[in-house]
């Protein structure tokens with residue numbers, strides 16, 4: 461069984477269910493495995509040909525150990541992926557001799573976050589049922605995460621989910637994916653304010669300790685290691701499909717919080733033969749600058765065509781930093797403290813060279829995104845979304861540098877989630893997939909609240925069964 465330790469070294473060691481329910485460690489750090497449950501000789505080869513759900517059960521089982529029995533886990537992964545819109549769950553499409561696209565938009569909310577969250581919602585339900593507990597998931601969203609979180613928690617017996625979004629500031633598709641669920645335990649709340657206001661309200665709820673305990677608040681954001689475990693699966697699936705362990709594969713990953721590309725790094729640490737990892741940034745290029753200079757320096761966030769990557773502080777980067785510092789919690793904590801106070805910290809050239817074996821990076825501005833969408837449409841016939849375009853751009857550079865190693869670019873969202881940019885670049889408007897073709901005609905249900913903590917807390921209390929259980 462895998463034990464988990466904090467990247468800051470001062471929190472209790474937990475097992476997988478503990479990490480799942482806890483999320484952020486008590487010392488402010490992120491949980492990582494004490495030792496990676498890697499693939500022994502021959503194990504990877506024997507996984508080739510497993511279906512996606514069986515592969516997910518194997519990989520998550522390595523982290524969960526005896527805490528969740530194998531049969532239960534297999535049943536959970538089966539139901540988690542049964543509703544996906546493609547039999548392969550995460551299908552690969554060949555774009556040219558070297559380049560492949562892995563489509564991660566066949567889940568209910570059309571972005572890759574469904575792949576981990578469909579699993580994580582069910583894992584929560586299972587662990588909470590064993591403990592006879594309820595929890596309330598709260599979150600703020602600027603677009604994609606909210607709907608994925610709501611879909612993950614919908615109809616779960618032990619969970620209620622309340623997602624705040626800025627009224628009038630998310631796209632119609634994004635809003636409707638939250639407001640048309642028709643699930644009695646999943647609530648979308650339009651806040652009269654900005655995304656930052658929504659995030660501040662969520663933070664304030666977590667910081668109100670009495671409220672936090674009363675409601676058993678939790679989050680399903682990407683700092684939760686269970687999400688990382690769920691994301692390792694598609695890297696293994698893709699590499700096996702392309703001939704691993706006999707052949708190495710590279711991946712190009714559009715990056716915001718560094719969660720998705722960290723999952724690839726984790727897969728590599730477990731023994732998956734990954735040659736290179738391409739970190740794709742948009743104009744918010746703090747990670748690209750870091751991988752080129754060894755210096756992490758904060759700059760203001762600018763809005764781009766790929767909003768899920770409009771981030772300057774990549775929370776999951778802390779997990780890589782911990783490895784770069786030889787797993788020293790003290791050094792990790794010191795670097796992050798410096799980053800918070802000065803907006804900057806650096807690693808040594810040796811530490812940087814250590815990770816340059818694996819990571820390459822690139823930034824793409826909005827013009828580059830538009831050109832890439834157009835070029836991909838013209839040369840391959842594929843319509844890709846703006847986030848995916850960032851990944852394809854670094855993938856092309858990786859393929860040019862090493863034409864013998866297949867490069868898999870992750871298609872992180874369905875192009876129909878960003879129809880205006882895609883239409884402007886590719887000259888055709890992408891249609892919604894069949895499962896949600898009637899999205900624009902569905903009835904919307906949402907609450908509207910002022911930017912007021914008391915009003916939001918009253919709403920949460922009223923809509924959570926966790927409070928009722930305690931009362």
Ligand SMILES: *Cc1c(COP(=O)(O)O)cnc(C)c1O
Pocket residue numbers: 571572573604605682714715716717718719720721768769847872873
């Ligand atoms: C969340 C998201 C990203 C960023 O992923 P991270 O794990 O935060 O790096 C990129 N593209 C899309 C479409 C997303 O929804």
